[in-house]
Amino acid sequence: xxFIDLIRQPWPWYIAGPIIGLTVPALLILGNKSFGISSxxxxxxxxIIPSNIPFFKYDxxxxxxxxxxxxxxAIGGFLGAQFLSDPNEIVIAESTKSDLQALGxxxxxxLMPSELFGTDHIFSLRGLIFLVLGGFLVGFxxxxxxxxxxxxxxxxxxxxxxxxxxxxxxFMVGGILMTNVLFPFIFKLIF
Amino acid sequence: MPSAIVNxxxxxxxxxxxxxxxxxxxxxxxxxxxVGILFGIVFLKAEIISWYRIQEMFRxxxxxxxxxxxxxxxxxxxxxxxxxxxNIKTISGESISVIPKVFDKGQIFGGLAFGLGxxxxxxxxxxxxxxIGSGYLAVIVTLLSAVAGTWFYGxxxxxxxH
Numbered sequence: 001x002x003f004i005d006l007i008r009q010p011w012p013w014y015i016a017g018p019i020i021g022l023t024v025p026a027l028l029i030l031g032n033k034s035f036g037i038s039s040x041x042x043x044x045x046x047x048i049i050p051s052n053i054p055f056f057k058y059d060x061x062x063x064x065x066x067x068x069x070x071x072x073x074a075i076g077g078f079l080g081a082q083f084l085s086d087p088n089e090i091v092i093a094e095s096t097k098s099d100l101q102a103l104g105x106x107x108x109x110x111l112m113p114s115e116l117f118g119t120d121h122i123f124s125l126r127g128l129i130f131l132v133l134g135g136f137l138v139g140f141x142x143x144x145x146x147x148x149x150x151x152x153x154x155x156x157x158x159x160x161x162x163x164x165x166x167x168x169x170x171f172m173v174g175g176i177l178m179t180n181v182l183f184p185f186i187f188k189l190i191f
Numbered sequence: 192m193p194s195a196i197v198n199x200x201x202x203x204x205x206x207x208x209x210x211x212x213x214x215x216x217x218x219x220x221x222x223x224x225x226v227g228i229l230f231g232i233v234f235l236k237a238e239i240i241s242w243y244r245i246q247e248m249f250r251x252x253x254x255x256x257x258x259x260x261x262x263x264x265x266x267x268x269x270x271x272x273x274x275x276x277x278n279i280k281t282i283s284g285e286s287i288s289v290i291p292k293v294f295d296k297g298q299i300f301g302g303l304a305f306g307l308g309x310x311x312x313x314x315x316x317x318x319x320x321x322x323i324g325s326g327y328l329a330v331i332v333t334l335l336s337a338v339a340g341t342w343f344y345g346x347x348x349x350x351x352x353h
Contacts, residue, residue, distance in 0.1 A: 010238050012258075013237065014258060014262055016236070016237030016238070016259050017258060017262025021264065021270065022270065025273075027226065028198075028274065028281065029281055031219070031222075032211035032285055033208055034208040034210075037320075038315070038341075040316065041316060041337055042206055042300045044338050049342060051342075053342075055345035055348050056342075063206070063207075063330070064220060066209075068224050069230075069247060072223065072224040073234065073317055073321050075318040076227060076232040076235065076321060077234065077235050077323065079231070079232075080232040081235060082331075084236060084313070090238060090241060092246075093250045096243065096247045096250055099246075111241040112242040112243075113242060115265075118329060119329045122332055123349065127329070130311055130333075131312075131333045131336065132333075135312060135319075135336030135339075136340035137304050137307050138308035138309065138337045139337030139339065139344070140304055140340035141302065141341025142305045142316060142337075143340075144300060144351065145297050145298050146297060146298065146317045149309075150315070151208075153260060154264055158270070159289050161291060162294070163349025166299060168303045170300075170302025171302050171309060172249075172306060174303040174307045174309070175248075175309050175310040176249050177307065178249070178310035179249035180249070
């Protein structure tokens with residue numbers, strides 16, 4: 001198997017995790033930047049729709065590196081999908097698959113189920129819940145929490161900040177609650 | 192022992208992430224584009240941007256995401272220890288500084304709200320960008336809605352418990 005075939009396969013956690021962790025020192029050494037992604041959403045508000053709200057009146061240009069960084073993430077996603085995509089179907093845990101099938105999900109290909117995240121569902125109840133409501137909660141929640149998985153769970157925990165541990169536990173509780181308690185109701189509505 | 196990482200006191204704002212005294216130019220910002228590109232490729236290749244992988248995580252049915260986040264934290268932690276121990280500077284010669292996180296009830300209430308959204312979308316903010324880049328164009332709606340959610344937070348910030 002040659003190198004390209006090897007990197008086309010899904011990368012294991014012990015390769016991906018350390019590379020992601022190295023973003024912390026890389027950004028600090030390159031320019032004293034603390035790793036954190038959700039603030040990019042705030043900078044977009046500050047740049048485009050500040051609407052005279054004090055929270056959006058700050059020098060967002062000083063944080064423009066963050067917008068360049070997230071643009072890079074999108075380009076990386078594009079390059080990875082174009083040139084390094086895995087020719088095989090995603091392998092997910094059998095137990096997860098059967099749980100999702102029990103909820104009514106039938107598609108298990110690609111990185112996201114097309115029956116929830118396909119463009120043909122944008123203007124439907126599915127789009128309203130999985131795109132609009134989900135996105136709103138991500139944007140509102142991360143800013144209210146002062147960070148997301150990158151700023152709190154990775155950067156904050158790496159720097160032994162206990163408020164970041166509180167935030168990380170809250171993220172997990174919210175996700176577990178949605179998955180195990182609310183999903184059965186939501187999936188009944190849409191399937 | 193004086194720490195190389197100065198925990199700068201700044202009026203509580205978790206979003207001040209740039210403590211460099213010299214401002215970046217459009218050209219010098221390109222290095223963050225490169226880091227972002229590498230990061231996006233890792234996100235895609237390790238399937239961190241997969242809704243299915245996030246479901247496995249919240250159902251405790253796979254170790255993958257826990258392994259990714261756990262080893263990322265371990266690597267970040269060791270890196271910061273090395274930076275402190277050897278007083279490593281930035282490439283422009285400044286002392287490295289990280290702003291501390293200050294406790295705020297938002298970390299609980301906002302954290303719960305984000306967790307709910309994370310399970311629905313299968314994405315935290317970083318993966319949203321990579322999902323769009325990798326061709327899931329419907330996620331543009333998710334991103335716009337996330338910007339709207341952030342804006343709404345800014346609007347009602349003073350009325351929320353902090």
